[in-house]
Amino acid sequence: MNNWTYRKSVTAHDELAEHHRLARTLSWPHLVALGVGAIVGTGILTLIGVGAGKAGPAVILSFAIAGLICACAALAYAEVATMIPASGSAYTYSYVVFGELIAWIIGWSLILEYSLVVSAVAVGWSGYVSGFMASLGWALPQAWIAGPHAGGVLNLPAILIIGLVAAMLMAGTRESATLNAILVLVKMAALALFILIALPHFQASNFEPFMPFGFPRSGPSGSEVGVMAAAAIIFFAFYGFDAIATAAEEAKNPGRDLSIGIVGSMVVCVAIYMAVAAAAIGALAYTRFADSPEPLALILREIGSGWGAQLLGASAVIALPTVILAFFYGQSRIFFTMARDGLLPQGLARVSRRGSPVRITLFTAAVVAVIAGLFPLDEIAALANAGTLAAFVAVCAAMLVLRRRNPGAERKFRAPAAFVIGPLGMLGCLYLFWSLPAQTRWYFLLWNLIGLVVYLLWAQRQAARSRATA
Numbered sequence: 387m388n389n390w391t392y393r394k395s396v397t398a399h400d401e402l403a404e405h406h407r408l409a410r411t412l413s414w415p416h417l418v419a420l421g422v423g424a425i426v427g428t429g430i431l432t433l434i435g436v437g438a439g440k441a442g443p444a445v446i447l448s449f450a451i452a453g454l455i456c457a458c459a460a461l462a463y464a465e466v467a468t469m470i471p472a473s474g475s476a477y478t479y480s481y482v483v484f485g486e487l488i489a490w491i492i493g494w495s496l497i498l499e500y501s502l503v504v505s506a507v508a509v510g511w512s513g514y515v516s517g518f519m520a521s522l523g524w525a526l527p528q529a530w531i532a533g534p535h536a537g538g539v540l541n542l543p544a545i546l547i548i549g550l551v552a553a554m555l556m557a558g559t560r561e562s563a564t565l566n567a568i569l570v571l572v573k574m575a576a577l578a579l580f581i582l583i584a585l586p587h588f589q590a591s592n593f594e595p596f597m598p599f600g601f602p603r604s605g606p607s608g609s610e611v612g613v614m615a616a617a618a619i620i621f622f623a624f625y626g627f628d629a630i631a632t633a634a635e636e637a638k639n640p641g642r643d644l645s646i647g648i649v650g651s652m653v654v655c656v657a658i659y660m661a662v663a664a665a666a667i668g669a670l671a672y673t674r675f676a677d678s679p680e681p682l683a684l685i686l687r688e689i690g691s692g693w694g695a696q697l698l699g700a701s702a703v704i705a706l707p708t709v710i711l712a713f714f715y716g717q718s719r720i721f722f723t724m725a726r727d728g729l730l731p732q733g734l735a736r737v738s739r740r741g742s743p744v745r746i747t748l749f750t751a752a753v754v755a756v757i758a759g760l761f762p763l764d765e766i767a768a769l770a771n772a773g774t775l776a777a778f779v780a781v782c783a784a785m786l787v788l789r790r791r792n793p794g795a796e797r798k799f800r801a802p803a804a805f806v807i808g809p810l811g812m813l814g815c816l817y818l819f820w821s822l823p824a825q826t827r828w829y830f831l832l833w834n835l836i837g838l839v840v841y842l843l844w845a846q847r848q849a850a851r852s853r854a855t856a
Contacts, residue, residue: 389846390487392853394478394727412636414643414650419567421651424626424712426573426658426705434663435681438672441616442598445672446663448616453656455617455818456624458811459778460652461801462785463628464645468798469788471640474723475628475716476777476784481727483784483791490845492780493724494837498830499773500717504548504710505757506770511706512543512758533760544758551711552751555718556744569708576701577658579694580682581665587689588668603821610821618821623659625774626712627651628781645799714750722746728852729845772822772830775815782811 412420437445466479474481477496481489516531532538554565599611603618610618630647637643666681670688675681686695722743725734734746785801786808801807819827 389850391485392849393483393485394481394489412643413638414646416564416567417630417637417643417647418650418654419570420712420715421627421630421647422574422654423567423570423708424630424716425624425651425655426570426577430577430623430659430662430682434666435675435684437616437620437663438667438681439676440599440611440619441613442595442672443593443667444597444599444601444613445616445620446660446667447597448613448620449656449659449663451613451617452621452624453652453659455621455811455814456627456778457652457656458807458814459782460627460648461807462778462782462804462811463630464648464799465797465801465804466781466785466788467630467644467648468640469795471637471644472723473636473719475720476781477720478723479784480780483787484780486729486846486849487841488780490729490841491834491837492777493720493729494834494841495773495776495830496720497717497773498833499770499777500713500720501754501757502770502773503713504717504754505544507706507709507713508544508548508754508758509541511547511703511710512541515543515703541759545755547707547710548714548751548755548758551707551714552747554711555715555747569704573701573705573708574658576698576705577662580686580698581661583686583691583694584665584669584689587670588665590668592667592669592671615821618818621771621818624652624655625771625778626709628716628774628777640798642798714754717754718743718747718750721750728849729841732848732852769826769829769833772819772826775819776830778815779812782808782815 434445437448441448463475467475470479470482472478474493475496477489477493480492512531516526519526526543528537529539530542533541597613599613599615601613603610603612603615627648630644630651637647662682666675666685670685674688675684680699683695683698686692686698721730721734724730725732725746734743734749736743736745785804788795789804
């Protein structure tokens with residue numbers, strides 16, 4: 387059989403040697419917390435302002451539309467993940483359903499997504515910490531809080547937080563997931579506090595006119611407005627639930643826990659986003675916080691709650707490490723599974739006595755620390771979104787193919803109206819991909835051309851050799 391079309395068995399995980407197996411230590415509350423930790427981060431703190439600048443009060447509708455597209459993908463993930471309860475997320479599903487070449491492309495895209503997200507959030511966390519330290523009179527030297535592109539030497543706080551998260555993951559998946567759940571609760575409490583402070587200042591007149599820029603995406607390139615233009619931006623505040631799918635192999639009861647974790651985290655996050663958006667717009671006219679880099683803190687200051695703004699800023703320092711942990715976890719599991727399949731060096735695919743992939747965690751930490759410590763990410767961070775959209779399209783397509791190819795197979799979770807939500811999720815993601823800047827789409831194509839060369843010259847032979855000696 388041609389390597390390109392070789393497909394993994396759904397039960398391939400059951401045949402793995404013990405030193406290649408991950409320990410099953412996670413239950414559904416851990417998975418919901420992992421998803422919420424990944425999804426609710428910088429997006430809720432910043433994108434309400436950006437979205438309001440494009441859609442006005444109808445940004446609430448933009449959140450609903452972006453959430454609907456992500457919900458379609460989440461339902462597809464829940465069905466496919468329970469049918470193929472192995473680590474690797476969209477990469478593994480593509481390997482089982484479409485074959486090795488498509489799996490490589492999706493895996494290569496996920497490497498891009500997770501690496502850039504982890505690095506970007508680490509740099510963002512560094513900015514919050516540096517500002518917080520400066521406010522206490524303990525300003526850090528510029529040389530050690532910025533990379534060479536910004537006149538510094540190394541972004542040391544970004545590297546340190548990556549190292550700390552890596553140490554947590556190496557200590558054990560369950561232990562790091564439990565700490566993550568605690569930090570997520572702190573983050574939720576901060577957002578609940580914002581709503582409680584803002585609600586007494588609610589004015590219905592702030593919602594008029596509700597849709598000042600119309601519904602469709604319109605306007606010159608780079609300055610598009612409208613509900614759909616805002617939805618294309620706000621979508622990026624939702625993804626992260628795919629990190630749950632990478633935990634399939636470590637779920638105690640994957641048939642139950644994965645579906646609850648994926649769908650539950652999406653429901654929680656859509657509700658949180660819409661509630662925060664409604665409270666924000668009701669408390670202050672959107673024109674006063676549109677495009678602000680810290681819209682929620684600005685709103686609290688404007689309504690006379692300086693202490694609330696400080697608390698919210700402090701919560702950001704707590705919140706962002708949960709995003710780093712969730713995406714770092716997902717990245718290490720993608721690397722781990724690709725190495726186990728022979729598409730990356732197999733020596734990385736070994737687990738410790740506690741069932742944690744220590745080698746791949748260290749390798750992942752080195753990759754993202756270099757990016758976070760040295761490189762500017764503002765111009766290329768959108769590439770992470772392109773990788774996410776590619777994975778979402780692949781999973782929606784995989785669900786539809788499995789429905790046709792194996793209609794009688796056991797499905798511990800069945801997505802409702804699969805032949806409606808599947809195409810809807812794919813078309814929605816393709817529209818959002820088209821909404822990305824043209825330069826980003828070209829960079830994404832270039833990244834995958836490089837990946838194709840790596841696959842043809844090295845990875846396919848290594849994977850074939852790995853199967854032959856298994």
